[in-house]
Amino acid sequence: MGRNDRKRRTPLATKAIAASAALALGGGGLLWAQMNASAHESNSGQNETKAAAASAQVATIACPDVGQQLTNVPQKARQGVAVELANLDKQITEAYARLASTRQAQANDASFVQNAIVGPLKEKRAATIDRIRIDIQRVGGTVNATALKQLAACTTQNATNTTTAGRGGGKGNGGKGGGQNNGGGQNTAAPSASASASAAPPANNGGQAGNGPVAADFVDITKVANNVQAKPQNSGQASTGSFTTKCGVNANKNHNTDNVIVAPGVTNGAHHEHDYVGNQKVNAFSTNDSLLAAPSSCQNQSDLSSYYWPVVRVQDGSQEFDANADGGGKEGNVGKILTAQSAQIKYVGSPASKVVAMPQFLRIITGDAKTLTNGLANANAHWSCTGFENKVQLTEQYPICPQGSNVVRTFAFQSCWDGVNIDSANHRTHVAFADPASGVCGNGFKAIPQLTMRLVYKITPPTIQADGTVKNAYAVDGFPEQLHKPSTDHDDFISVTKNNLAAKIANCINAGKNCQ
Secondary structure (H helix, E strand, O other): OOOOOOOOOOOOOEOOOOEOOOEEEEOOEEEEOOOOHHHHOOOOHHHHHHHHHHHOOEEEEEOOOHHHHOOOOOHHHHHHHHHHHHHHHHHHHHHHHHHHHOHHHHHHOOOHHHHHHHHHHHHHHHHHHHHHHHHHHHOOOOOOHHHHHOOOOOEEEEOHHHOOOOOOOOOHHHOOOOOOOOOOOOOOOOOOOOOOOOOOOOOOOOOOOOOOOOHHHEEEHHHOOOOOOOOOOOOOOOOOOEEEEOOOOOOOOOEEOOOOOOOOOOOOOOOOOEEEEEEOOOOOOOOHHHHHHOOEOOOOOOEOOEEEEEOEEEOOOOOOOOOOOOOOHHHOOOOEEEOOOEEEEEEEOOOOOOOOOOOOOOEEEEEOOOHHHHOOOOOOOEEEEOOOOOOOOEOOOEEEOOOOOOEEEEEEOOOEEOOOOOOOOOOOOOEEOOOOOOOOOOOOOEEOOEEEEEEEEOOOOOEEOOOOOEEOOEEEOOOHHHOOOHHHOEEEEEOOEOOOHHHHHHHHHHOOOEEO
């Protein structure tokens, strides 16, 4: 696999302590609830004040990402393993919902989180992880059972450590590296809530659904230092062309909460809503054959590829169609779903070499939906504003754009392929990023056309209120325990073409032409 120069920055996890602000499950999802008044009227008021202060610190649950550790799963075991990995995600979702709906019990009992949430979660995960071991060994695969078993235990993260405000970084402008964002932002998690949310949050997880974003997740882009690094210079063998495919913006609202790459055969495997353009029949049960037979939203009907990404929502108190559904309001993804004003999908070349055609059914995931607990090693989120894209790219904060400027999400996918596999057990090791300085693919990997996407959204700029809440907060959908952090943004792709389109794209790029 190609060299990864990104510095790993893992959020700090804390031991389980009594939990934070009052949340209740119901209606359009996780909504703020008021603390029981009796907690302030007891004879042991001082102790309960201390318990409440301690409870206000626990924000979320942090569990090791088992799927990222499984790099050598035999093909015959992958479906069974994928189902069990989806079970692990479901268990975390359920544990987070319990964390959010039992705040008063946590304030009254400092051991509640450990005994009633984290402990039982470990037991469930241990049983599921053992089934993964059995699935792998049953078909002749090998696994380090001891190391796998150690991934069962989860911890909690407190409010201070769930924010990584004040930093930019990421693979700026499509390459590795990025830069530091010294443009401000708070270092502790201030609450965020829509002006029309049902009640003001009593503590610090923020957001209309009580699971983010928070004030520290936003920054005025005009106050951020330039951080976009120069691209590698083209060599004499560079492939300098491009191929643009026009597939729309999902104006027909083709959504679901599946993820056929990571969780095939599992309904709601993503736990958040996706926009789909290109192939129009993508769900958890799609097969290569069904993808080939499906219609496409692309103008070029030979492009049956699936391009899908988490939706962006503005937290204005709206109750969307999925307000009471899995992956939507029931899992903390709330507010009005925004459709991008424009969605540019372009394939570009390599500064170091010619490219080979993408293989049919190649799957690529760029970014990481679980950066809050995994750290930023695989983060590839890029947030900016029109007029600032060549100067500032943000990974860990959402931009507040000036008047007349729109929010921009960009993705630059891995552009090096191992030449053999269309997927890998952890959906990462069959592709890699080129060296950020030279653009060269390492370890025998081959350069392929680099898929890039640019999504533009018209969003009323959020404002930080005097009480620390955020009016007109917006956020990308995600797993509930990830607290809608900007760095969790990610994008998914399945290459499906006909009429020799994959070769035509590569030939256009290698010839230095701009085609569509």
